[in-house]
Amino acid sequence: MDDTFLLVVRTLDATLRVATPLIFCAMAGLYSERSGIVDIGLEGKMLAGAFAAATVAALTGSAWLALGAAVLISMSLALLHGFACITHRGDHVVSGVAINILVAGLTIVLGNAWFRQGGQTPSLPADARFMSMDFPGAEAMSEIPLIGQIYAELISGHNLLVYAGLAAVPLTAWVVYKTRFGLRLRAVGENPAAVDTAGISVVWLRYRAVMICGVLTGLAGTYLAIAQNAGFSRDMTAGQGYIALAALIFGKWRPWLAFGACLIFGLLDAVSIRMQGVELPGIGEVPVQAIQALPYVLTVVLLAGFIGKAVAPKAIGQPYVKER
C-alpha cells in the first residue's frame, strides 16, 4: 500500500517535470491567440530559447544570464512574427511555420560553427543550471506518511522554473480576467474594430501580447536546456510546442483548463515511462509499443468524446485593417 502510494506521488512528481514546458508554452500561446494572433511558432521560439540559454550558460557559466538571453531571443522571434502578422498583415500560420523551420536549421548550424559538436552545446556544470531545490524540512517530513511524503516528493525538490511555470497559470488567469489589459486583450481577439472604436490601439495591444508570448516561450526553452537537461541538442523540443498548442485548444483558450490539459499530457507521458516493463495484474507485461501509443490513443478518445466544442477567439488569424 505504502509503496503504491509512493509510486503514485512520484509519478505525479514526474508529471510536473514533464508538463512544465507545456504549461509555459500553453500560457504563451494563450496571450498570443487571445489577442487574435495564431501562434504555431511556439515550437521554434522555445527551441531558439533553449539554444540561447545553453549557449550563454556554456560561455558565461551563469544560469540567470542564460535565462535573460533565452527570453531576449524568443522575444525577438515573437516580434518578428508580430512584424509579419500585425504590421504587414501576413498569414499567421505561414509566418509561424517559417520561424519553426528557420530555428530548427539555424540552431544546428550555429551550434556546429561555435562548438563543433554536431549542433550540441557542451554539457553544463551544476552551477550554470537551475538545479532542484529542497524545501526546508523536506528530509524530516518524508518520514511522515501521506502529507509528509507528498510534501517531500511532490512539492519540494523541483527547480525554480517548475514553480515559475506553476505560478504562471494563476497569474495568467488574473491578468486575462481581472485586469484592464486582459479585458482589452480578450476584446481585441473577438472584435478588434470595437477596441479600435474605443480609442485603443489594436496594433500596440497585439504587439504586447506577442511579446509576453515570447517571454514565456523563452522560459520554456530555458527549462528544457539548462534545468531539465544540461545542454542543447538538436530538435530537443521534440514537438512539445505543438502539444502545448493542442493543450491550449483542449482548454478552450482558458488558463486553468489549458493547465489541466498540459497536466494530462504530462501525466500520460510520465505513466507511459513508468508502465514500461512493469507486470500488470491479469495482463502481464505490456509491450513497449502499446505503452507509447497510449498518450495518442487517449488524446483521440478525449478529443472525440469529452472535450466538447472548442470555440476559438472570433478574430483569430484575421489581420486588422483600420480603414478600407
Add this chain to the structure above:
Amino acid sequence: MKNLGRIAAVLTVALGTTAAQAQDYTPAVVFDMGGKFDKSFNEGVFNGVEQFKTETGINYREFEVTNETQREQAIRRMAQRGANPVLGVGFAQADAIGKVAAEFPDTRFSLIDGVVDAPNVQSIVFKEHEGSFLVGMLAVMASETGKVGFVGGMDIPLIRRFACGYEQGAKYVSKDAEVIQNMTGTTPAAWNNPGRGAELAKSQFDRGADVVYAAAGATGIGVLQAAADNGKYAIGVDSNQNHLHPGTMLTSMIKRVDVAAYNTFMSGKDGSWKPGFNVLGLAEGGVGWALDEHNADLISEDMKAVVEKAREDIIAGKIVVHDYMADDSCTY
C-alpha cells in the same frame, strides 16, 4: 602572354594529377541517426576515422544521416563518386548496403553492427552481450539496493542483446538482483532524445535502482546526466564515457568501433581488406569495460578481481553468455 597561359594550363593539369594521385584512395563513412557527436557509438567511429586521417593524411568523405530515407541515397552517392571502401555505421544501414553493394560490385563496403551476405561486403559485429555481462556484474557489486537499471535506445534485437547480457551478469553476481529495463522508443528518434533518457533513468531511481546502464546513443547523455544529478551511478556505452561525469560514472562498456573503423580504412589502403564476417568479442578485444583515472576510486580491488576472473572464464568458454539475437529471447 599566350605562353603564360599555356604554362598555367600545364601547371594546373600537373597539380591536378598529383592531387588526384594522393587522393586516389578515398574511403567514405556514413554515420547514422545519433550523429557523429553522440559521445558514444557514432563518435567512436568518428574517432577511428579521424585517427586514420591524422596518421595517413588521407581525407575521407563523410555523411551524417538525419532521416531514414537518406541512408541509401548517401551510400549510393559515396559509391558513385568513387569512394572505396564505404563504411556504413549501424544495423539500420544493412538493407541500404545490401542494395547498393549489388549495384557496385567493384566497390568494397564495410558494415558495423549489421550483417550483409555479399561478396563485396565486410560485416563487423560485436559480442556486446559479453561486455554487457561484465558491466552487469560491476553494477550489482556497486549497488546498495540490489536493483540496477538499463535504458536502451530503440527497441531492437541488438539493444535487447545488451540488456540480456547485462541481466545475466547481474544475476551471475547475485541471484536476487533485480534488473529494471526500459527502452526509449521504437523509432530511430530514440537514439537522440536525452530528455526522455533522463526521465526514464529517474523513473528507475524512483523504483529503487541505484546503478543505470545506458545503451542508447545520444539519448544516453541524458541518462548519465540524470545519474550525476541524483547522485547515482551510471554506466556508459560504446565509447569510454567515464570522463563525462567523474565520480558517478561507474564504468563504460567499450565497444571498439573506433578500432573497427580504423582497421577498415587501413586495410582498404594496404589491400588486406577482406569481405565476410568479422565477429569481435572479449577474446578479440572488441568489447570490454573501461577503467581509467575517472572511475578508479569506484572500482575496488575485489570488484576488479571478480570481473577479470569472469572475463577470463568467458574467453575460456567456462561461462557462456547467452546471445539474445541467436533465438530472440533472453533465456539462460
